[in-house]
Amino acid sequence: MADVRDGVGVYLSVFLLTVRDWNPQEIGIVIAIPGIVGILVQPPAGSLIDHTKYKRLLLIGASLVIAVCCLIVIWSGEFYPIFISQAVVGLTQSVYAPCVAAISLGIVGHAMLSQRIGRNESFNHLGNMLAAIVAGLLGRFVSYEAIFYFSIFQCVALALGVLVIREKDIDHNLARAASDNDQATDDNSGVLALLTNRNILVFTIAMALFHLANAAMLPLVGQKMGLVDKQNSSLYLSAAIIMAQGVMVFVASYASKVSENGRKKVMSIAFLLLPVRAILFAFIDNPYALTATQLLDGIGAGIFGVVSIIMIADLSKGTGRFNLLQGVVYSAIGLGASISSIVGGIIVKQYGYAIGFGSLAGIGVFGTLFFLMLVPETKEINATECVEPDKLKKALT
Incomplete structure (x- = not known):
């Protein structure tokens, strides 16, 4: 997940500049849009994760959507398709961090959460480091398009990896930090x-x-x-x-x-x-x-x-x-x-x-x-x- 949730944004600007010949203004807009969308949708995304029991499905769906967005970047050189794809990336990115934290809390509880989060973050940073090395080598010795195909491979691998987590191991009430007798309710x-x-x-x-x-x-x-x-x-x-x-x-x-x-x-x-x-x-x-x-x-x-x-x-x-x-x-x-x-x-x-x-x-x-x-x-x-x-x-x- 370490590299997938960023939607290859760090490499997109270079790709659009060197391969697609975009101007800096267009690139700046496309790079900024995921962050802007993320600011707007993070709270409702968090609320959705509080209320849903389909947390694994959210992670899988988000990963497949980002894979499609990577394909759009590869196949289309036009501004609006890529702009829309990056807006969708910003929308789907919002579920990753809270979903994983919620699943972690739902599995281990508050007492063990600090150890679990520490392990999560250690593997997250290790994944970022390895992905940066692989992407850099692909961009240098194969092509920039290969970086996006590598991201698609990671999306599919992530979707399969999420399925290894057993649904029965997740306490969804605990996953939203609710008290024992509290049940999920809509709260505007x-x-x-x-x-x-x-x-x-x-x-x-x-x-x-x-x-x-x-x-x-x-x-x-x-x-x-x-x-x-x-x-x-x-x-x-x-x-x-x-x-x-x-x-x-x-x-x-x-x-x-x-x-x-x-x-x-x-x-x-x-x-x-x-x-x-x-x-x-x-x-x-x-x-x-x-x-x-x-x-x-x-x-x-x-x-x-x-x-x-x-x-x-x-x-x-x-x-x-x-x-x-x-x-x-x-x-x-x-x-x-x-x-x-x-x-x-x-x-x-x-x-x-x-x-x-x-x-x-x-x-x-x-x-x-x-x-x-x-x-x-x-x-x-x-x-x-x-x-x-x-x-x-x-x-x-």
Whole structure:
């Protein structure tokens, strides 16, 4: 699943530029649309996963749809078919992360979730690393089209792999973090009910701030490498991604274990690394040093990927809205990441890379302080202490 859920987006821009001869504006629109759609559909997708018992079928269906979208990219060079296919990719991507987390929770329960999520993320990063290596070799020695056929193969393999999970092993009530006597019901005020919980609200804002500081860094580092050594910039960037993913494999496993002694102090490390990394990027020009610095992202992202899901499970325990909360948080993350890329690009264009990375460092410092001062320790927290939506409506009225 590691590579499938991204819909080969990282290679699509190069394919459209070098093989299809698209202009940068068209490519930018097509690359942006999955993220925009994802921001809009994550909460309803999470709510759907809370209420359905066909979680395996959702994963299989999403994988087959992405396979079809890859075929459209290969067979069509026209703007609108590929635009629509990428919008569909954004729609289907929204089910992967919450579905796998829900199935994991439904199988192992809260007590074992941190270990399971750590294992999930270790294999996720290992898959990303191996897929990047294979795709890079295919693109270099076969063709760019071969990368998309490789993705189709992964989609089919994923669909078969999901069937290995036994339906009887999944407790669907537990999978949405419901209490023992709670049954799934339709709740149109679910998002409002979650965000009227102060702990959930500040946690969601903190996750968005993390990506507001983080998302623009790697693309800007890639651009900076291109200015220093245009011929080998893609090689440096690929090395940075592969090295970071390799670090994440081990960090994810370790983070799941130490988070049993407290989630917040482990997540704090990921936040603290944000401004450090940004400052280093601002003042380093050597491509080898830039590549090595990206290893810090392996530590931060490895921690974030594991502990964020565990904290979401803590905050939603007993509410029956685990997957809805995942959707809300992922939407906030997507929004933060989108703004980061836009704002980071504007600042760099106007004032240069040093100011651009310095600005991201400032956001990282603010996000770190916000997290440390306002977000509580979630282990053993009472997640059900929410302000009722009707009370909030009365107050607003």
